[in-house]
Amino acid sequence: MTSPALTLPKAELHLHVEGTLEPELAFELAARNGVRLPFDSVEELRAAYRFTDLQSFLDLYYACMDVLRTREDFRDLAAAYLRRAAAEGVRHAELFFDAQAHAARGVPYAEIVAGLREALDDAARQGVTGGLILCFLRDAPVEEAEAVWAEAKQSPGELLGVGLDSAEVGHRVGPFAHIFGEARELGLHAVAHAGEEGGADYVWEALRELGAERIDHGIRSLEDPELVRHLAEEHVPLTVCPFSNVRLRAVDTLADHPLPAMLAAGLHVTVNSDDPAYFGGYAGENLAAVAEQFGLGRAELALLARNSVTGSFAPEARRRELLAQVDAWETSAR
Ligand SMILES: Nc1ncnc2[nH]cnc12
Ligand SMILES: [Zn+2]
Numbered sequence: 285m286t287s288p289a290l291t292l293p294k295a296e297l298h299l300h301v302e303g304t305l306e307p308e309l310a311f312e313l314a315a316r317n318g319v320r321l322p323f324d325s326v327e328e329l330r331a332a333y334r335f336t337d338l339q340s341f342l343d344l345y346y347a348c349m350d351v352l353r354t355r356e357d358f359r360d361l362a363a364a365y366l367r368r369a370a371a372e373g374v375r376h377a378e379l380f381f382d383a384q385a386h387a388a389r390g391v392p393y394a395e396i397v398a399g400l401r402e403a404l405d406d407a408a409r410q411g412v413t414g415g416l417i418l419c420f421l422r423d424a425p426v427e428e429a430e431a432v433w434a435e436a437k438q439s440p441g442e443l444l445g446v447g448l449d450s451a452e453v454g455h456r457v458g459p460f461a462h463i464f465g466e467a468r469e470l471g472l473h474a475v476a477h478a479g480e481e482g483g484a485d486y487v488w489e490a491l492r493e494l495g496a497e498r499i500d501h502g503i504r505s506l507e508d509p510e511l512v513r514h515l516a517e518e519h520v521p522l523t524v525c526p527f528s529n530v531r532l533r534a535v536d537t538l539a540d541h542p543l544p545a546m547l548a549a550g551l552h553v554t555v556n557s558d559d560p561a562y563f564g565g566y567a568g569e570n571l572a573a574v575a576e577q578f579g580l581g582r583a584e585l586a587l588l589a590r591n592s593v594t595g596s597f598a599p600e601a602r603r604r605e606l607l608a609q610v611d612a613w614e615t616s617a618r
Pocket of ligand 1: 300303338345449450451477480528558559
């Protein structure tokens, strides 16, 4: 029987578009662009998906994205993700992209955005809405982020917001605060990865110094009761990615995942896929797995879906539409 999690209408809020690069597409794009991957076959690449921590994953993630060169590559990548996500019930998707990593290879920002937006526009015609969140790499020199931002801020209307990703521990948010301040002044939303491998202090600084409205991962927030109280009172959405946390060894097994404790603490939890091509499943599969692991029923799944919608940056009218779809899903099976 297919899991009800796969038909549940939902929003995906934590998704790196480069992390949706399936090995087959990686080799197709490598051939198209005359780029050599450091692997001889799809099987050999897939066999390399054994990670010991975030950094071991990032090394492979940045190596594979070398095949992404043109507007068409970014369009095809996002289109493949959006098709697959739609088949699992995703109705709204906010895509992170790492323009800075592509700038280092000479890929123009405008090409990346044009390709991604073409795929999003096509998806919108099929009933899946969404937008783009430009992420800065916290482990790279801030000057690189500033260079990308100088271009991005010329057309802020192409973005929903800005984010911060890559290696967390030892890479504090302070150097990026001025960029986030400017982005917020331009009316952009702000999100940040925090509390994935770093402790609760990383979450506090993302909130205080970047004005982050959502925290990506945030699983270590539970270590600080005052932070938990603050996140619950302020309804700060946490974009949790269970398969990612298991694959990157932030938790030992799915059974050890803090998701039930986070829900019990009244946190605004959402379930997402992070880098689904690398971590063994898309949004629906993450939800199906936690539903099975923790015995979540339709009411809890509907709550997670509502959290994803109310935690999204979709316009109010679209949120109402999506919430009505979740209500219909919840009552239809009774
Ligand atoms: N899980 C993750 N954490 C930080 N940066 C990332 N970039 C892609 N996936 C990431
Ligand atoms: Zn992430």
